[in-house]
Amino acid sequence: MKKMVFFLLALSVCVSAMAYDKYWIVFKDKNGxxxxxxxxxxFLSQRAIQRRVNQNIPVTQNDLPVTPMYVQLVLATGNVNLRYTSRWFNAISIQTTDANALxxxxxxxxxxxxxxxMRYKRPNDDYIETFNNLSNAKQASPSKNKELLAYNYGPSFNQINMIGGDCMHFMGYSGEGMVVAVLDAGFxxxxxxxxxxxxxxxxxxxxTRDFVTGDTMVFEDHWHGTMVLSCMGGYLSGQIVGTSPKASYWLLRTEDxxxxxxxxxxxxxAGAEFADSVGADILNTSLGYTTFDDNSMNHSYQDLDGNTCRISVASDFAVSKGMFAVCSAGNSGASVWYHIGAPADADSALTVGAVDAGGVITNFSSRGPSADGDIKPNVCAQGRDAIVSSMGGGIQTANGTSFSSPITCGAVACLWQANPTMTNMEIYDAIIKSAHKYNFPDDSLYGYGIPDFCMANIILSQSKTINLVENTHVYPNPFNKSFSFVLESATNQMVILELKDISGKKVYSAFYNMSENSVNTIEVGNLSHLDRGIYMLTVTGNELFYSKKIVKE
Incomplete structure (x- = not known):
């Protein structure tokens, strides 16, 4: 029976040689x-080793490179070219049309x-919408504390403020010291x-590395990665500020x-393993895969269980090595195939859906859950009318989870910079807990909702000394247009005030500087536009936390 199976396999390989020229070869072991x-x-850089040490992650057998002799014997079978090797899968990628060699x-x-x-098809490519007059866009303006903003965000303010990225910047965290690997179609x-x-x-x-052509030239290829990178690392004062403008980046082309x-x-x-080896902290993947050109090889929804698609398994491998994986949910929400793709189904990836400037889920954002029931997407960020770089040198708007993902990814870099002793999964858990639907998530549209990275930072700082402020009253309560309250501060610190509606959605935020041993009267105005109802007021600083339910009449 085994001989018959082998014969059929060999016959299949020979027939396949007529159609394909790239193959994935898996080895049985790493003997020798x-x-x-x-x-x-x-085989790992010192930075990659230190990342493992910092998170108590041992170096294991699947970190070891493939056995060199195995590679040599494969290449010796005929006209065969090596494309790259995979430590995690104990495999190699080759190119050949030599049926005898196969x-x-x-x-x-x-x-x-x-x-x-063969490549998975993307069900829906990200679609781009541009306009010349960005002042017509529905973008929020900074709060009255504009002088306290770390950057002049211009029209990019809304997409950063929505997830608390401006708060992280003001506290001095813009991603400095963090390394992000961007895996995309070109830059x-x-x-x-x-x-x-x-x-x-x-x-x-x-x-830079190009894993499509095998060289380092990525600046003549597709524009998609350019726009993605601008959401994190872009900086044009008054136009666009990325969520992690001071992080460092590896630009890796993996998509043709x-x-x-x-x-x-x-x-x-190959790109993810390279990122691991050079010591990257975070991966951003604004790509999604579901079907093949050859329909017999298509992935069904049942395959999207986080353990079947190779890219999804690899994403979890990356997390197991101490990296943080962020990926887009996909843009198929309005199509017949409305599901997330791979690697969005990966168990340990932070999968990001898309909302509009007002925090409402977009129709195109792909839906979960994963086939094994995991909540997907995990969180959401602005993906409609996101501000991105244009190829002409300025900025434009763009639609797609390809942009909500890097907007979130950059904020992850800031949060981890602020909490360098935390593990990747501790960072992950804090982001989930900070999201506005954490207590009542849905498994198909928002997931846990829109994260608040300022709150995530407080969650991670709970081990520090926090003064829980009591006996402070908000007046008037109920309020109509404004309210006030008094806070005492024992130290010099910046505090963040946030107002959230009953669903947990942030409707107002502002920053205030407090002096040492000071009594501060905080006045919050211009709130007549808010709907009537119950709101949660929170004030957080390095050494204080205050929360109060208030009513808008």
Missing amino acids: TPFTVNNPSA AAISALPFVQSVQPV YKVDSLPVFDSLWANHQILG ADTEFLVEEDNWV
Whole structure:
């Protein structure tokens, strides 16, 4: 029976050679490898090793590179080119049209499987909407405490303020010291657009790799990654400020936007493993995959269980190595296929859906849950009329979860910068707990809702000394247009005031500086536009926390 199975496999491989030229070869073991877990510096950078040490993550067998002799024997079978190797899957990606070589590879005793690879199709590409006069966009303006803002955000203020990114910036956390790997379809003109001048001037672009062509040239390819990067690292004062303008970036092209081959999934695996090896902290993936050109290889919804699609399994591998994985939910919410794609189904990935400027879910945002019942998306951020870089040197609006993902990803970098001793999953849990639907999530549209990174920072700081302020009264309560209250502060600190409606959605925020041993009267006005009802007022600082239910009449 085993001989018959092998014969059919070999026959299948030979027939496939007529149609495919790229293959995924999985090995059975890592016997004979010269690498050991006791000497990780032979295959991991010091930064990658330190990330594991910081989170008490051991170096394991799946960190070891594939056995070099196995690779050599595969290449010796004929006209075969090595594309890259995978430590995590104990596999290699090859390119060949040599049917005899494929049959010989299948016969090698250490080869477990030979799979032709085709790219998953994206059900809906991100669609771009531009207009010349950005003042017509429905974008929120900064609060009256404009002088307390860390940057002149311009029309990008709303997408940052919605998730508390401006608060993190004001506290001094803009992603400095964090390394983000952006896996995308290309980074057209990132080397010349003024929105990225500060990244280059401050040496925040750490390097580039093209896993599609095997070189380092990524600036002549697709524009998609350019817009994605601008949501995190872009900076044009008064126009756009990314959520992590001081983070450092690896720009990794894994997606070939012009083809329909599954090899993009394998490219992503190679990119993620590279990001691991150079010590990246966070991965952003604004890509999603579901179907093949060859319908017989399509993924069904049942496959989206976080454990079937190779890119999803790899995303969880990345998290197990101490990285934080952020990915877009997808843009298929209004189509027949309305589900999330891969790697959005990955168990440990922070999957991000899209809302509009007012915090309402968009029709295009792909829906969950995952096939195994996990809440997906996990959180949401602005993905309609998001402010991104244009290819002409300015800014434009864009629609898609491809942009809500990096907006969130940059805020993750700021939060982790503020809490460097926390693990990736502690950061993850705090973000989830900060979201406005945490207590009543849904498993298909918002997930846990819109995160509040300022609140997440407070959650992570609970081990510090926090003064729970009591005996402070808000007056008048109920209020109509304004209210006031008094707070005492024992130290110099900045506090963040937030007002949330009964659903947990933030409707107002402002910053206030308090002096040491001071008594501060805080007046909050211009609230006549709010609907009648119950609101939760919170004031948080480095050493105080105050909350109070108030009523708008």
